[in-house]
Amino acid sequence: MSELAETAVLHEERRHSDDKTMFGFWTYIMTDCVLFASLFATYAVLHNNTFGGPSGRTLFSLPYVLVETLALLTSSFTCGLAVLAAQRGFKKQVLFWFALTALLGLVFLGMELHEFHDFVAQGASWRRSGFLSAFFTLVGTHGAHITAGLIWMITMMTQVARRGLTRGTLRRLQLLGLFWHFLDIVWIFIFTIVYLQGVSL
Amino acid sequence: MSEHAEVSTQDKGSFGLYSLGFFLSVVLTLAAYFLVQGYLRSGGTAFTRDFLIGAIVGLAVLQFFVQIFFFLHLGRETKPRWKLLVLFFMILVILILVLGSLWIMSNLNYRMTPQQINQYMQNQDGGI
Structure with missing residues (x-):
């Protein structure tokens, strides 16, 4: 009887510490939002300062960015399904959904790098104007987060493949899911404020 | 399991x-x-x-x-909705940061005459 009670207490303590980790990570994500907010503010202040260089209207291709956006949105969805499968203990499904998520993330990152390369080749690099400096800083910072997320995802896939769905890997998978959803939410605002607004100026 | x-x-x-x-x-x-x-x-x-x-x-x-x-x-x-509380605080900080920056910068623009802006730009060019 007392043994049962002890395990119950142990479970309760573990759940509590997992909740604490989740909350700590959530707080980190919120502070990261403040970082993005300051970059958004910089972009909003500088977006008209093209210094005679190209503006968003001439640079951005909306259909291209829409495909990029849908790739990231779908990856956020498949990432959610991966975490869901992890909570239910389906190891193969976890690996499948995360592989799909990583693939879509790579598509997104590849398209973004291709776009950057295109701009620089047209002479619209970050050195051209205040607008382009702010653009590359904001979108580039998001891209750096995506890169970090992809590295983390590949690490987690190896961990799950090797160790299976233990309490530790499950907790880290949930944090990764949180991080990936957050990156998609930031992208909604980049899509709206930088691209959609940029072409309609 | x-x-x-x-x-x-x-x-x-x-x-x-x-x-x-x-x-x-x-x-x-x-x-x-x-x-x-x-x-x-x-x-x-x-x-x-x-x-x-x-x-x-x-x-x-x-x-x-x-x-x-x-x-x-x-x-x-x-019940203790800490995540929601932190989210609200984040939204507050973001609103102050973004709206405040835009307000200050547009106010600066408003208070500078075109002549002052040209003068400023020329001084900047001299530095490059």
Whole structure:
């Protein structure tokens, strides 16, 4: 009887510490939002300062960015399904959904790098104007987060493949899911404020 | 196996909720996209630019709440809602940061005469 009670207490303590980790990570994500907010503010202040260089209207291709956006949105969805499968203990499904998520993330990152390369080749690099400096800083910072997320995802896939769905890997998978959803939410605002607004100026 | 269930009983989504969130997000993204495309095709005559900006920002904020609810499962937390509290604080900081910067910068623009701006730009050029 007392043994049962002890395990119950142990479970309760573990759940509590997992909740604490989740909350700590959530707080980190919120502070990261403040970082993005300051970059958004910089972009909003500088977006008209093209210094005679190209503006968003001439640079951005909306259909291209829409495909990029849908790739990231779908990856956020498949990432959610991966975490869901992890909570239910389906190891193969976890690996499948995360592989799909990583693939879509790579598509997104590849398209973004291709776009950057295109701009620089047209002479619209970050050195051209205040607008382009702010653009590359904001979108580039998001891209750096995506890169970090992809590295983390590949690490987690190896961990799950090797160790299976233990309490530790499950907790880290949930944090990764949180991080990936957050990156998609930031992208909604980049899509709206930088691209959609940029072409309609 | 039972431990898995133990660790993660609360605060979680389901396939249906994720799918609904995904569907709504796609609809909102496409709505904003076609609104802008329609505006561009009509040569900026379909509606005013202010309306367009207001509409797409509104759609983005709506999608923000959709994803917060369906993907991040906020609002289904158990009682001491710390995550929600931190989120509200973050939104407050962001509003002060973004609106404050825009206000200050537009005020500076307003208070400088074109002559002062030219003078300033020339001084800057001299430094390059």
